[in-house]
Amino acid sequence: MGKYGDWLVMLVAGSLIIYWLYRLFYRWLHEPPSMNSKLLLSNAEEVREDDENVRFLEHRGYEVTYGRYRLPITIDLDGQLLQSRLFIDLIAEKDGKHYIVKTARDRMPIDWTGSGVRDRLMVYALLMPESEGILFVDGKERTIRTITFRFG
Known part of the structure; x- marks a missing residue:
């Protein structure tokens, strides 16, 4: 793929993981508190x-x-x-x-x-x-x- 192609795939994968973690934290932060x-x-x-x-x-x-x-x-x-x-x-x-x-x-x-x-x-x-x-x-x-x- 070349020198820049590998970095591009890593950048996209890292961005997706960071976005997923952000959405998980955001959902946890804004859900109403409840007792189990x-x-x-x-x-x-x-x-x-x-x-x-x-x-x-x-x-x-x-x-x-x-x-x-x-x-x-x-x-x-x-x-x-x-x-x-x-x-x-x-x-x-x-x-x-x-x-x-x-x-x-x-x-x-x-x-x-x-x-x-x-x-x-x-x-x-x-x-x-x-x-x-x-x-x-x-x-x-x-x-x-x-x-x-x-x-x-």
Whole structure:
């Protein structure tokens, strides 16, 4: 090929590798932060087969993969540490899509307005952005509501 042909091939190959590394870094830098759900849910309780919500979800075609999970939260408020927790009731899967499941509770009714749903359930969508959405299961009324949040 000659003296200059070899250098040209090396220059093109090196440029492609540098461009590929730049795109890889750029994608990593601009992707939204997320928690690894497998790591997050590694301490989840076993799925209770006798739970009416589990049976109802399985009857509707969902596979319940994880049980109740408690996520401890430490809050720094003006130098004072506060403790809290966030509960995920279940994780279900259907057609290869994962859903966070919240169950209805009599003592905590949900306001089915935009702001009520946002205030009560959006934290779960932000906690696990790779999930398809949130299923709100009411075992007494035999309903499943699917909630998804779209930003922008």
